[in-house]
Amino acid sequence: MYKMLAIDLDGTLLNSNKEISEENQKYIKLAMEKGIKVIICSGRIYSGAKIFAQQLSLQEPMVVCNGAVIKDVKTDKVYYSNLLSKEDCFKVIDILHKYNIYFHTYVDDVMYAEKLDYAALHYMISSKDLRSDFRIDVKVVESVKDIIDKSFQKPAKIVVMSSDSKDLLKVRNVVEGVETIDIVSSNYDNFEVLNRGVSKGKALEIISQMFSINQEEILAIGDNENDCPMLKYAGFSVAMGNSEDWIKDICDFVTLTNDEDGVAKAIKKFVL
Template sequence: MRYKVIAIDMDGTLLNSKERISEKNKDVIRKAEKRGIKIVLATGRIFTSGLHYAKGLGIDTPIISCNGGYVSNQDGSQVLYKNPIPTEIGEKVFEVGKEEGMYYHFYNENTFFSTGMTKATLKYYENNQSLQGKDKINIEVVDNPVEVIRNKNIDIFKITFIEDDKDKLMSFREKISRLNGIEIASSWYNNFEVMNEGVSKGTALRELCNILGVKKEEVVAIGDNENDISMFRFSGLSVAMKNGVEIAKKSADVITDTNDENGVGNAIERYVLNN
């Protein structure tokens, strides 16, 4: 099989534990691109954050961001697909979060809206210090999220709830899953993320492949977490990271090395370049 597209998750996959792309991963990805293989970054992060890492690869890569809610070419000049959360559904999600006293933040394509100055918010501020121009993420701390989405008339692509108390998080996830019109996935041990119904990385990857004229059998997907499983189901070859969660590893065709052991580069060499 000649693979034509490789979709790669970022956190826990392409990025090592220091949130950097190793030289080995960069080198192998560039070799794949030179062979005519389209590299796609697929992240739960805001588009602007994906853009920063795409530039670091030095190649032209479409970016699937916000867990599949927003897909654009690398410079952001052409939106290839988007599927935002309807305002009325977003308001319901905010309402339930407020009732339960949960912290959450939410994104459009370039702005991080936070309901408080938490570690997550401060991390974005810190990351901004080393970024320039369009790489910087707009950050807004808001008291009333409902007013934001009503008055600013903006698209919201993802709402992320964070809670270190696992029992509280799972109980709240169960409660919010009763709402109609939403999709839920997790990208980290202490969070879950809400998107519009039907939105996932896999759906976005399918839409992108339709645009590129690529069959699902010609796609490789590499990831580490629950929100990557939809890509695994769509792809011809699914690769889970050794450091990934069990449900992701059980859903994949093969398992590669960890994100600190160049797992992405090793998998592309083994299953694509040398196959």
């Protein structure tokens, strides 16, 4: 019997409208009623993910920033963080400036960018009507390096984005030369720079130890590259129907897509 569910948000629990369907809500709540701990494991920052945890009335800690941070959704207490060093941030940003590619970073849940690219505009528009603790604060600044240098809090991640996949891959290959960072992708148009050793899998291991739950008692559901460490750590892994084939190949089961209530189907089949 599974005692813990680890579920990604975008492309997994959320449909294309960035909503949790009624069917997914129903089966998550049924799992919770059985005493199963439901853990959201997202690449999003805390303020961008918290709204969904509260919508589901989740009580357990939440994994955000692709595993860089674990927070309590009730008290906002930080259980764990593994953040980028200033030195690594500066090395990466120097490379990104050289290739003139868009990037943003998050310092204490505030998004900083040096220009209003499509990503910054998207966050500004999508969160403007949300209440303050769910809103993503976006600031366009002259120098992200200056913000990082003067801030007490270190960044959780740097997000690099481009609609040109060749340019993105070229820059990613160069950034990977920084030895003390790790890189993951959560979509075809981005890659994210994390501190070395950060992953959803490591964060899930920490949470499972908090509750004395073994790997074989965990079922994980995800759809993208950044979910792979979590999918590999869990005793049973489920890929979404909208995942790329190579992700489906490493998982124990492939469910329906995120627009077909794939999470609900997996819970119904393997948990309830």
